[in-house]
Amino acid sequence: MERFKKPLVISCGILRKEIEHLQRKGDIDVEAYFLSEKLHMDYNLLDRGLNCALKKHQKKSHRGIVVVYGDLCLGFNDEMKTLISKYDAVKVDALNCIDCLLGGKGNLLNLDPDHKILFLNPAFIEFGEKIREETKEWTRETYSMLDGIVLLDALGDLDDYQSKIDEIVERTGLPIIDRMDATFILPKHLSSQSQSERFWPDKSSRINTLNFKNYCQAN
Structure with missing residues (x-):
């Protein structure tokens, strides 16, 4: 073996x-x-x-x-x-998994204690089939309780996903509120x-x- x-x-x-x-x-x-x-x-x-x-x-x-x-x-x-x-x-x-990219140990709760943020790394951006498959009305209603999107950049390549990010923004109605370097x-x-x-x-x-x-x- x-x-x-x-x-x-x-x-x-x-x-x-x-x-x-x-x-x-x-x-x-x-x-x-x-x-x-x-x-x-x-x-x-x-x-x-x-x-x-x-x-x-x-x-x-x-x-x-x-x-x-x-x-x-x-x-x-x-x-x-x-x-x-x-x-x-x-x-x-x-x-x-998101907490893993924020340094772990519950840092996710420190940054988002009220659970109002949609965090996206490249894999989550690509994994968002549900956002793209459902109607815009369903998607906006589903995400209406959130304040916005935070992009997590661990690879320095988020610009390569701009079209998909724009699509998520348009379909959810959520603004980009921050772009953070992942830890x-x-x-x-x-x-x-x-x-x-x-x-x-x-x-x-x-x-x-x-x-x-x-x-x-x-x-």
Whole structure:
């Protein structure tokens, strides 16, 4: 059986371009395995996909596995924590994929405590089939509770997506209120673990997601 000499990252495909960019730059030295971003549309499918990936790869990396998903990607009742605890793996400290691009540790809630912002990175821009498939009336009604859009730029290539960004703006009726340089959590996570020969799970630091959970249940 082939074994990886580097830490293995298992990540949502939403963050594929950012991770591969960091690999090319030499900012991170990892093997990477990506699950389809479309699994986000069904908790059960994502649960099965992550379980299969972890079972398949857990014996291949003697440096351990780093999971790049959010605490809430499987639901609001510690489903992700329960899944990760079954394996010799550690997960980055982030609420969801967008929080991963904001430095993690709940920074998403600091920037958007009232959940009024639509954050878009290149993958989310391309992943917006629902925005393009539904009628403009349905789309504007669906997004009417939001204040605007914040673009997250981790690759310096957002200008390449301008036509799709313009389409999202036009169909949602939301203005662009900011464009931010993304601060991806993964390099910092790997750096903090670099003194360890193995990426052992850290079960002591869990983010308090109560406010986010209560908001989502109320809406």
